[in-house]
Amino acid sequence: MKKTASLMLMLVLSISLVLSACGVDKKNNNGGSQGGSEPEVVSDESGKDFKIGMVTDVGGVNDRSFNQSAWEALQRLSKETSAETKFLESKGEADMEPNLNNFVREGYSLTWGIGFLFTDAILKVANENPDAKLAVIDAVVDAPNVASVTFAEHEGSFLVGVVAGLMSESKKIGFVGGMEIPVIKRFEAGFVAGVKAANPDANVKVVYTGTFDKPDQGKSAAATLYNDGYDIVFHAAGGTGNGVFNEAIERKKNGEKVWVIGVDKDQSLEFGDEVTLTSMMKGVDAAVHKISKDLIDGNWTSGTQELGLKDDAVGLPETSKKNVPEDVLKKVDEFKAKIISGEIVVPGE
Incomplete structure (x- = not known):
């Protein structure tokens, strides 16, 4: 019995040492575990x-x-x-x-x-x-x-507006906003100005869902725009904007040529470059x-x-090169330089 107890004690000590060596990372949490991620050396x-x-x-x-x-x-x-x-x-x-x-x-x-x-x-x-x-x-x-x-969301939005204005085949471009608050109005104002600067004949339709956390409402707004011939939709709607992507993905699978312009981060990394024309990245x-x-x-x-x-705090991601032609990106750079120099003042409302 004494021998068995000694062996059990050694086993418990061995397991404890192994667990201690593994070291669970407790520094980075959301009220629970990060789940499945390997501990990294800080x-x-x-x-x-x-x-x-x-x-x-x-x-x-x-x-x-x-x-x-x-x-x-x-x-x-x-x-x-x-x-x-x-x-x-x-x-x-x-x-x-x-x-x-x-x-x-x-x-x-x-x-x-x-x-x-x-x-x-x-x-x-x-x-x-x-x-x-x-x-x-x-x-x-x-x-x-x-x-x-x-x-200065309006400055970055102006640039993706230039992309949309130059690349829309229907000359009908949509904007889906979340709540109608000043920051989202800056996205809208800059985007509309950029579209018009690149293509004065283009039509921009603005839709607000009133929410940032309802993908189904974003999907519905996008469906209405695409059904009406709007081939590029820029969203500034947070989680609601995920529904815009979901609608575009379904339509792409059915052979429709529609695009989404993402917001805040490079959303092609989340939704794929098959539907993401570019994104208005925000730092x-x-x-x-x-x-x-x-x-x-x-x-x-x-x-x-x-x-x-x-400050390079707003603008387009490098992945834009996948879907945006070089000549369009050159135009974007020209407008960017004029905004930075003060030659163009982008409206913020």
Whole structure:
């Protein structure tokens, strides 16, 4: 019996040593495990004493767009610095303030609100917690403990508008927006201006679904546009825009020649270049990573940063070359140079 007990004890100790050697990565979580991903060696441990939280808007963390880009940036930061990162999803606007407060109460080093809809919630939480640090994307919050990041979406949207204006065979181009808020209106205004600059005879039809988290409504809006002969649709609708892609994919399978212009990130990587003409990329990931890393490095500052074409914060991805002809891309570069120089001022509303 003593021999058997000794063997069992040795076995338990051996298993414990193996599990310890494997090392589960707890630094990068969303309230659960990342599931199936292999642990990666971190670059350093400069962020080991930092906790950075992120609250999504109603589109959710897997919107394949805006929120996902921000979360991917924090995941990368966690791997690079050992900082602890976590997100909370907002199912509605009523969840935003409680979710922000959740991170503040837990003593997080920095709490992000992703999207214009956080404007009021961030301001309230910041004023009530002056020692907390917060940051927000697509909104300007005037508080000494808030870093605000906005983008010149209208400038990047102008460029994809140029692509659509030059490549539409029907000269009928659609725009599907989510909620009709200032940031989405900037997408619309820039896009329409770009289409008209490249092709004054083109017609642009604008549709708003009123939501960022309903792919079925995006699909329905796209179906109506494609049925009416609109062959290129640009969406700025978050998760709702996934439905635009779903409709285009179905039609492509049936032999129809329709295109989608993606938003916020290179959506050809998600939906394929068979339907993605190009995307209006927005450096949400770069901004979230930079400001969060600045905090770890001791360089964090409050205030507002606006990022545009001159900062390479908006524009087209390299994958555009797959579907956009060289002469069209050359025209895009010409317009880009004129916008940066100030020769062209893109309307923002």
